[in-house]
Amino acid sequence: MAVETSRRDFIGMAFGGFAAAGGVIALGAMKKTWDPLPSVQSAGFITVDLSPMKEGEVQTIQWRGKPIFILKKSADMPKNEKRDIIAGGSSYAVMIGLCTHLGCIPTWTPTTKQFKCACHGGEFDASGVNTFGPPPRPMDIPPFKIDGAKLVLGEEGPEYKKLVAKKA
Amino acid sequence: MAEIKKATGLIDWLDQRLAVNKFIKVMMTEYWIPKNINFLWAMGVVLMVLFMILIVSGIFLLMYYKPDIKLAFDSVNYTIMQEVEYGWLWRHIHGVSASVIFLVIYIHMFTGIYYGSYKKGREIIWLTGMALFGMFSAEAFSGYMLPWGQMSYWAAQVITNLFGGIPFIGESLVIWIRGDFLVADATLTRFFMLHVLLLPLVILLLIAVHFYSLRIPHVNNQEAEELDFDVEAKKYLDGKKVESKVVPFWPVFLSKDFFVVGVALTIFFYLVCFHFNFAMDPINFEPANNMKTPAHIYPEWYFLWSYEVLRGFFFDIGGIAAMDIGLAAFGFANVIFMVFPFLDRNTDNVAPAHKRPAFFVWFWLLLIDMIVLTVYGKLPPTGANAWVGFGATIVFITLFIVLPIITKMEAKCNNGGCK
Structure with missing residues (x-):
């Protein structure tokens, strides 16, 4: 009798174990789907060639x-060593163009050299630093890598890591 | 095997094979409902009718809808609204019933809270009911995405972004849910699947469990009177129908429900025919554009109270960012109703709220506070509005913190322990 019970327990556990393992694997497949x-x-990941860009x-x-x-950046724009990207000997300001207040898209105003947000009046300077209004912080810098005069967005290159380290 | 005899008729033929007579007795004619109830007890059947209306109208919309970001907007706003015969009617029925079903869910919920129908053996009814609320919220959200208008798009963007607040895995979780770095074609198609298949299946299953969980503890009544259902049922079956305190589900209880359903559907079709616009946001008649955010983003009315809790904390406290406190408060608001039966520490007292003075005050404060949150959830969060929203959020959280305390004190008093 005792032998019979333990035999059945074993079969039950083996069956349950197999089913559970199969279930876990199936869940993994579903996650990947x-x-x-x-x-x-x-x-x-996209690559942008910066060489044809003009100053300003x-x-x-x-x-x-x-x-x-x-x-x-043109010569008359102030440099910001915490945010500027140097590629091919020139300085660039690269940022995610979403206002850090509520995610509207600011527009570039060449006369005052500012990014202005129409939604709630936020203003950013040429480096993307918030200077007026409700935005709580400068516009975010996307992860990038510099490849000669080309900029690769989406990859964290050594220059990006340096900028992040400076911010912290 | 049962002995199969020559049938005396169709019913008998079916009864020998499916036991239909027994089945109808158990489910309908000998399922006993207390007499001492009011129209608020009809909300469950009203919800069932509205859900059927959603399924039927949904089936017809599904015949023409296209879950592809290039085709979705036109398939709704051109094909369904202008080409398909009565397409506009199905869409308005679907939109209005999705909105009205939440109103009835809230009435159903607050009836349960008022009459203490969530405790003393009825906990599973409450838990499955709240699970249904969660699933209906997911249905509403996924359905709102399908027309692929500006509000569909930005609501999807904002709601999926909320998962980004989860520590460590947040950012990759958001991308996983969307199937893309932003709300895109993959997102639309998978939420379409959820809306028309997986969530309705889960809802049907939950409804079955919800009904079944009602069967053992039985329906509560207005005075929370403890009934011996066997004794009362026997009286009814013996012909003492006036003396008996129960009636059968069919035909007596349902005939009353049909009256309430009739009134509800009259109001419903009035809304569908003359005021469907409240469920059709004008911003959503502009196609989705990921490069342009609408000036104001707000959810449908039934999510406004929890949305206001989310943005109620508009300033940092003790070095914790306002957004993170808001997210925590939002999480709190969404799970706290789930554990309601376990927050009421006066577990034996199933009396209605008007016989429990402290709980009575608590109940109406909660209801008023949720209405205030709903109203201010729609207003822009500036100046005094922000402070009202903050105050109402604090009141909401405080109410749930004091609930175990006041019910515990009430339990003491009932046992003669208070002076």
Whole structure:
């Protein structure tokens, strides 16, 4: 009798164990099915050639669905060593173009050299630092890597890590 | 195996094979409901009817809707609204019933709280009910995304972003839920799947458990009178229908419910035909644009109270960012109703609120506070509005902190322990 019971217990546990292991593996597969597709992930990294940009010019590109402002600084714009990116001997201000207040998109005003947000009147200087209004902090800098005169967005290069270290 | 005889008719033929007579007795004609109840006890059946209306209207919308970011907006606003015969009617029915079902859910919930129908054996009814509330909220959110207008898009962006507040895994969790770095095609299609398949299945299952969990402790009544259902049922079956304190679910209880359902549906179709606009936000008639945020983003009315709790803390306290306190308060607001039966420490007293003075005051304060939160949730959070929102949030949290204390004191007094 006792032998019979333990035999059945063993079969029950073996069956349950197999089912549980299968269940865990199936859950893993389901999690991966929900992951972003490879095409989506590779679109998360884009390369921008900075060499054709003129001084004082702002270009807006889309990266991961967010606007990115790239400004090639002219000589009369103050440098900001905590935020500027040096590539090919020139200084650039690169930032995610979303107001840090509520996520509206500020616009570049060339006459005053400011980014102004229409939603609640926030203002940022040419380096993306908040100077007026409700924004609580400067515009965020996206992870980047410098490759000669090219900028790769989405990858954390040594220059990006240095900037992050300076901020902290 | 049962002995199968030549059937005397169709019912008998079915009864021999499916025991239909027994089934109808158990589910309908000998399922006993107390007499001492009022129209608020009909809300469950009203909810069931509204859910059926959602399923039927949803089936017709599903025939033309296209879950693709290039096609979704036009499939709703052009194909369904202009080309499909009565497409506009199905859409307005679907939108209005989604809104009205929340009103009835709240009435149903507050009836349960007022009459103490969440404790002394009825905890599972409350828990499955709150799980249903959660699932209906997910249904409402995923459904709101489908027309792919500006409000659909930015509501999806903001709500999925909330998961970013979870420590450590937040940022990658948001991307995982969306299937992209931003709300995009992958997000729309997977939320479409949730809206039309997985969530309705879960809801149907939960409704079955919700009904079943009512069966053992039985329906509560207005005075929380303890009834011996076997004795009362016997009286009814013996013909002493006046003396008996119970009636059968079918035909007696449901015939009263049908009257309430009739009134509710009259109001409902009045809204569908003449005031459908309250469920159709004008901002959502502009196609989704990830490069342009609408000036004001607000949820539908039924989420406003918890939205106001989320933004109630608008300043940092003790070095903790306002946003993180808000998120914590929002999390609190969303789980606190779930554990309601365990916060009421006077577990034996199932009397209605008007026989429990302290709880009575507590109940109405909560209801008023939630109405204040709802109203201010819609207003822009500036100046005095922000402070009212903050105050109402503090009141909301405080009410739930004091609930165990006042009910504990009440339990003491009931046992003669207070002076």
